Amino acid sequence: MKVYKFGGASVKNADGVRNLRTIIDGEQDLFIIVSAMGKTTNALERVFAAAQQGDLATAQQEIDLLRAGHTEIIEELWSEQEVLPRVEELFADLEHFVKTNEYRSEEAEAWYDRIVAYGELVSTTIVSEYLNKTGVSNTWIDMRQALRTEQRHKDAEVNLAASEPLLKAAIAAAETSVFVGQGFIGGAPDGTTTTLGREGSDYSAAVVANILEAESMAVWKDVDGVLNADPKIFSNAVQIAELNYLDTIELAYSGAQIIHPRTIKPLQNKNIPLYVRPFGDKHKPGTVIRGMSAKVDVPILILKRDQVLLTIRSRDFSFVLEEKFATIFSLLERFRIKANLIHNSAVNLSLCVDRNWYIDEAVSALHEAGFDVKKVDDVELLTIRSYTDALEKKYAHTPQVFIQQFTQSTMRIVRKSAK
Ligand code: ASP
Ligand code: MG
Secondary structure (H helix, E strand, O other): OEEEEEOHHHHOOHHHHHHHHHHOOOOOOEEEEEOOOOOHHHHHHHHHHHHHOOOHHHHHHHHHHHHHHHHHHHHHHHOOOOOOHHHHHHHHHHHHHHHHOOOOHHHHHHHHHHHHOHHHHHHHHHHHHHHHHOOOOOEEEOHHHHOEEOOOOOOOOEOHHHHHHHHHHHHHOOOOOEEEEEOOEEEOOOOOEEEOOOOOHHHHHHHHHHHOOOOEEEEEEOOOOEEOOOOOOOOOOOEEOEEEHHHHHHHHHHOOOOOOHHHHHHHHHHOOOEEEEEOOOOOOOOEEEEOOOOOOOOOEEEEEEEEEEEEEEEOOOOOHHHHHHHHHHHHHHHOOOOEEEEEEOOOEEEEEEEOOOOHHHHHHHHHHOOEEEEEEEEEEEEEEEOOOHHHHHHHOOOOOEEEEEEOOOEEEEEEEOOO
16 A cells, blocks of 8 residues: 645645645555645634634635635536536535634634535545546545544544554545545544644654554655755755655754644555655656664754743742643643743753744743743744854844754754844
């Protein structure tokens, strides 16, 4: 079995879906994971936000736009006034859910998952039916049934052991050797829909590859492979031919947009190579990520945006690492706040964290627990692996920099956002 993952950009329109069909031409024993089309997930987040505020008119408008966009793709693919009843049903379900359920704030995350999951449910339905129509018989897999996650919404981790029998049973029951499943979504033990965190489809694909012991996984993207920097931010980006798992997990964690950070572990555990390939040209080699690869010989620059810098001090002047570390981190964990960089002095702990829904609540909770907290919004974290003197000169020691950390190989900087 091979696993292919197609992201939202690669299926954003009818051409993208046709291109997917070309890429998989002639393949058997293939599990295809598909994300929501284009920017659908962002639009569904707006549906959620509107519903949360009780603004049903805006929610309905957003749903109408989504329905129209998907209908256009379907009509172009079928070259006629085709209606796919299963797609209609999904939109009707979504509408029904938004209109008839009373929002309760303690269910915010469960609601979010329930609503945004429609992006992948719709995209995979279209892809699966289009493949069937064009001679690739395939089975649509409902990943809410096949992947069992932890009982946690919006950023759930997959329980591999619990998912294995479910996914294997779904495969065994099918009469085809090509499968189409949704990225990004799963099901909690209580039966509700969960999502795996934004951009989580890569992780879904890696989990499927792990469980089915795939020979390889490929992520088809709108770039030629993994570059040493985002060309939209840094000039002179070059492609990297090979990466090892360890470098990749560090890069992804630092914010490189290559793949979701959770993707590597399930692959590394079964020694499955990961190919990052351009969907525009299936003959180009792309980048291969696997256990044994040479060290990368160019500097790698990664910018992680949407960060917040928290500087925490115990009001009674206790030593922050010796006495307060556990208190602070268990509190942050409660609010789902992830620290990307830690810096300390005797009484101060500075944390560069992802911006999330609960930052202000966490700050209040820290206050109550006896800490003074200084918060700086709009910061970003720049990581440079294998930095050179020239790069150090260019990016470190400038007035916008709040924190800089150096090891022999890596330099990390928390600085005011450029925007
Ligand atoms: N559709 C989801 C997102 O936009 C998951 C993914 O694309 O991987 O975040
Ligand atoms: Mg995506």
